[in-house]
Amino acid sequence: MATDPALAGSDADAADLRQAWKAAAAGDIDAVVEACVRTGLIDDGRYVEAKAASGRRRGWSARRIAATLKAHGVDDGLVRAGLDAEDDEAEIAAAMRLIVRRRIGPAARPGSVRDRHKDLATVMRGGFSGAVARQALERVSKERQADDEAEPGDDADETATSAPGDDGAPDDAGARRDGRRQGRGPSQRW
Structure with missing residues (x-):
């Protein structure tokens, strides 16, 4: 094992x-990182793009x-360059994903009543501007309305196509119309 010439022949303690x-290893680490960057194994630009895409999907x-990348x-220049390449539509789409994932606003569970201001505040706490939060809530609301209009949820159609003698019981024993199974309490639904 090679020793540091500064320590050779001297009385040194463990801390020295x-x-x-550590000083010798720091130079080795820097050399390895530089070699990886030079050969293309490590590319901070690709890293920023991948993390930005992953964050947008979430x-x-x-x-x-930006805060995650800086941490x-x-x-900082790479972070700004990577995020400036995206447009406002990407920001609105990410806010819409947050709304659906967190089940707020128009994406809330049926029967839940929430204040629009609370929904707006929740999206803004996610780091989105007020304008982006409003646009995302409006777009999710429009999408949900379009989906509801496209669904044939007419009960009259179901009774007209039922077989004679059908008592209206669900085909799946124990299933209910809302997708939950009978006999489970509130704590056992999930």
């Missing part, structure tokens, strides 16, 4: 030895993505 080895705002030590 650790310090010398419903993260540009602010949250990982990515250069």
